[in-house]
């Protein structure tokens with residue numbers, strides 16, 4: 266059975282069949298680097314990372330591209346505020362983006378192309394659009410002529426007449442049609458610029474994704490993804506600019522991620538309910554934040570709360586405890602069959618990347634594995650290995666939520682992995698009834714401000730609140 270996926274373009278759940286057997290080419294719109302990315306952006310980036318990892322788990326060779334928008338009004342505004350070059354702002358935050366991605370367990374894309382490295386190719390594309398009648402120049406700006414592309418509106422379902430009526434309010438009289446959009450913007454005094462056939466200027470935002478995706482993935486590829494807010498105008502415009510020249514579908518499957526709200530309100534700086542990924546990762550391990558995201562299917566909106574994160578931490582600790590115990594329990598005779606769980610996991614996640622259903626299977630498995638481990642017979646060494654490998658493949662490689670997936674922003678690893686190891690050693694010590702040594706470890710940890718609690722399903726730990 267193939268994977269099914271909801272395609273925004275057709276508004277249907279479809280069987281996913283890549284253009285080339287066994288290979289998936291995927292593009293996700295990346296960040297505009299004028300600030301640290303927030304936990305809303307992080308949801309989009311993490312879920313996209315999980316889709317890529319899942320496709321790899323299902324045997325596809327995935328080529329994954331995510332751009333970095335490093336020239337934009339917001340970057341220029343920030344550079345003026347700070348009296349530094351726009352490139353300094355974008356370099357700083359592009360580096361921070363990659364650091365924060367690593368810290369939250371997002372694997373780097375195969376390519377992270379940057380807009381400013383591709384201005385030549387962007388100019389060439391715009392010139393071809395002009396030459397073929399799909400774009401026109403106007404006082405140093407270049408606009409896409411939406412009336413020249415009959416498919417305009419097919420992704421968002423918007424009608425050109427409505428768009429024209431809506432756009433009239435802020436009509437730029439220099440445009441032929443109020444719905445036309447900029448491909449090239451003439452440079453205002455003090456702004457960064459590149460030479461072009463239309464004078465000094467810079468590319469518009471939409472055109473960079475068209476050019477960079479086609480450059481790395483070809484004129485037609487399998488998956489194009491991004492947050493819900495990008496359906497219109499960004500992705501609609503990408504389709505128009507690309508397909509007007511190539512006459513083939515830019516992407517076959519369009520995937521859009523639901524938005525993240527905070528305490529049921531839209532996240533915004535002015536409301537003060539705004540968190541960067543950096544801030545959250547100082548308080549919670551990456552695996553907790555990822556687990557929190559994964560508990561909701563990628564298309565649904567997600568409400569971010571402190572309680573939700575705390576509950577995620579507690580829930581995930583059960584899995585971490587099992588994972589540690591599986592590597593440290595004494596040899597026994599009990600078995601635990603992985604096959605049915607793996608089949609159920611695949612069936613669940615094949616259904617439009619339903620990560621909550623996938624997690625439910627992992628937790629059902631954990632319940633059985635725990636029962637066998639803590640039974641008087643214990644679990645055989647081979648079964649322990651098979652269970653541990655199953656978790657590594659699913660919870661680890663696909664979801665990135667095992668202790669080994671936690672790294673700090675500086676990449677030095679973090680206390681969570683170590684704690685799981687210590688608790689694993691202590692579980693072994695307890696299984697061998699070495700109570701004095703088990704107490705010694707617990708008391709020693711307490712002195713370091715770490716409280717260990719022994720429960721039925723194993724031990725958990727938390728930092729003592731001061």
Ligand code: AMP
Pocket residue numbers: 294295296297298304305306307308309491492493494495522523524525526532
């Ligand atoms: P930006 O840096 O604003 O271009 O956004 C980068 C990516 O994050 C885009 O795919 C956006 O659609 C996505 N995004 C922005 N805000 C949110 C949010 N609150 N929830 C989920 N995704 C978001």
Ligand code: ZN
Pocket residue numbers: 293294295474499
């Ligand atoms: Zn884009």
